[in-house]
Amino acid sequence: MRINEQLKQEIENRKKVEAKLRQSEERLELALRGADLGMWDWNVQTGEVRFNRRWVEMLGYEPDEIEPHVSAWKKLVHPDDMPRMEEVLKNHLEGRTPFYETEHRLLTRAGGWKWILVRGKVVHRDSDGRPVRTTGTHFDITERKKLESQLLHSQKMEAVGQLAGGVAHDFNNILSAIMSYGYLLRNKLRDDEQSRDNIDKILLLSDRAAHIIQGLLAFSRKQHFEFVPVKLNNTIRNIEKLLAKFIGEDVGLRTRLTNKEPAIIADKTQIEQIIMNLATNARDAMPEGGSFTIETEVVEIDENFIKTHGYGEPGIYALLSVTDKGTGMDEETKQKIFEPFFTTKEVGKGTGLGLSIIYGIVKQHNGYINVYSEPGKGATFRIYFPIIKAAAEKEKAKDLPDLSGKAEAILLAEDEPAVRDS
Structure with missing residues (x-):
């Protein structure tokens, strides 16, 4: 009878311990979810790795789609990041660093790459100092990168x-x-x-x-620009015929202009130059013909837009989109495309200043420009100009004063001697 009571007590105590353990695990899981952290637990000697659900979901996989082994994890690491990752990991496993921390890309289920901040530490070593167990976390830093x-x-x-x-x-x-x-x-x-x-x-x-x-x-x-209220749609209509002749018969010109008639404060000549430079770029990207499309919209840049794109001031903007069906460009080219003298054309075919001029003009108009493109899929340039109120749209130019002279002397100030003497 007494033995039964002792056994019963032991069972109850064990159940309490198990309940506390479950509660502890639940609290840990909730804490990890709250911090948006994936967790891993690696048996260094067997290679077995346990991942929590967030670790797997971070990359878009289901739990049963990733083998619980360190080899499966390493297959997901970007090849360019592997040498650095292995070096940092080796230093920690051999006891040269107090913890393991690295940033590298992992392959997602969709085929893309996510930047992950990995932190970990050897939590158990054997009597000879060899690592037995290592645990750590993953944190998605793609947006930060x-x-x-x-x-x-x-x-x-x-x-x-x-x-x-x-x-x-x-x-x-x-x-x-x-x-x-x-x-x-x-x-x-x-x-x-x-x-x-x-x-x-x-x-x-x-x-x-x-x-x-x-x-x-x-x-x-x-x-120096002459800034006045400009109707963006009218500017495009005024050069539409010239554009059609300029890009040639093999390239079809299409315009899709919003009926909201957006007005911006701009130098009309410079807006025309933006469009002509983009037309030049598009024509050269379509030697065998294609299509060239100009679109306008009225859009809002809000906090979500700024968070996604990493730039912008909240407000209403006129969006000028120019799309070609040319050869497109890769990511490396897109990173350099607005730099002066950068060109993918043959020597003598261009100065490499067309797009950098556009970049400067857009910035001087307090606007933003970006490009969307992939090799073989053409390119779309999107330019955002701050919109002005309807009252400013109707503003008329003031009469200029008569500046004709009456035989006055003119003083020329020039700090460059060669220019002054000439």
Whole structure:
């Protein structure tokens, strides 16, 4: 009888321990869910790995789709990240670091890649110091990596812009002096003199160089623009016929313009240049013909948009979308496409300034630009311009004062001696 009572007591005690263990496991699982963490538990000696449900769901898999073994985990690691991951892991397993931490990409069920922050630690070693059990967590940092990449790209473009602007300004002064002296010399020569032809060639090449410098100044946002209320749809309609001739008969031009008639504060000539530069880019990407589509919409940039794209100020924007069915581009090309002098064309086929000029113009209009493209699937450029209120749309240009002179003296101020003397 007494033995039965002892046995019964032991069973009750065991049930209490098991209940507490279940509660502890539930609390741990809830804590991991709250922190959005996946958990792994690795038997280093057998290779067996246990993953919690969040670890698997993070990558889009079902629990039974991933073998509970370290080899299955390693198959998911991006090949470029594997050497670094193995080095960090080896250092920790051999006791050279207090814990294991690395960032690497893992393959998702959909075929994409997610950036994962992995933290872990050896929690049990045998009597010889060899690791027996290691546990840790996974945390999805894909969005953080995306924002970091966008920030680095923005800083890079800003630095390149400052450099380009400084160089362009100095060269512009030198070139202005060369052209001024060239015109002075040309005017002193007779039309039939051979030297006049040589001077004309110098001036022609100088003009081409000046065009490149203007492109650099546009990219670096150091050009002077005339900002007035502009109806975006009207601007597109006004150059539609010119565009059709420019892109050629093999490329079909389509326009889909919103009926909301968005108005923006802009330099009309520069908006036209954006469209023409994109048309040039599209035409060259479709040597055998295709389609070129221009669309406008009125959209809202909200907090969700900013979180997804990593840029923007909340508000209502006019969206100009330009799409071609050309050769498209890969991710590496997209990262460099707005840099000055970057081009995928053959030598002599372009300066590599067309898209960087667009970038500078858009930024000077307080807008945003991005590109969506894949190899073989064409490209879509989306440009966001802040919209103005209806009242500003009706604003009329003020009469300019009469600035005709009455034989006054003109003072020319110039800090570059060569330009001043010419």
